Amino acid sequence: MSEGYPMTLETGKIREFARATGSSAPEYLREPAPTIPVTFLRTSIFWMPPDGPSLFGDLQLDLRRILHGEQEFVFFGPPPRAGTELTVTSRLGGVTEKEGGRGGRMRFVEIVNDFLDESGRLVARSNQTLIETGKAPS
Template structure:
């Protein structure tokens, strides 16, 4: 399915767990005490792990061939303090933009910009993740 600009996935819940924050910080080789203990805050890129909480089919499908998929860019914007251990966020993806460019080796490259919104229980926008996904052109003669 080629989700058009404005298409949204289904909302799902992400419980921000203290242990998961600590595991993520360890994987980043960070010993920052802000990422440990009962009031731990999330490292900036932690929100990427929300995909692990998404039920099947909840994430927006841009319709790209996974064999030719690249993750081109990632950006996070926080609209206040970062989420903390114990927070419960509502997460939803939306397609913000789609475009094409000629590939350097021929063919067209397709791009999709997907914004993931993270909201507090009262609906306040806590953070946004913006991903640029790229589908490379198929090899000459491939179908």
């Protein structure tokens, strides 16, 4: 598990994200302290320190062959609002392999991100699956 890093939910960033995803919902664009769109937490990667510890350790993933397989967000209450300071901790959920067709053997890497508020309460969790294809694209 990573030590955690801060993610400050800023009004401007929430509005930029809502506009970028085509939303016109007033709760994102007009409220003084807007709630986050549920997929906004995907942007937590931009708050990750560049020198932070890698979750991938000895997996030796070939980034040229990585696909974003799926991602889900689970909230343990209402989505947080602008002004909230979250702490993001990440851990490797598991690694499995499966024989593929044209792409050869595939590796499925699950990454779990927990989002804690200032009191340490779990606000949300993201479960993401990355897929490493067995062959480089031709």
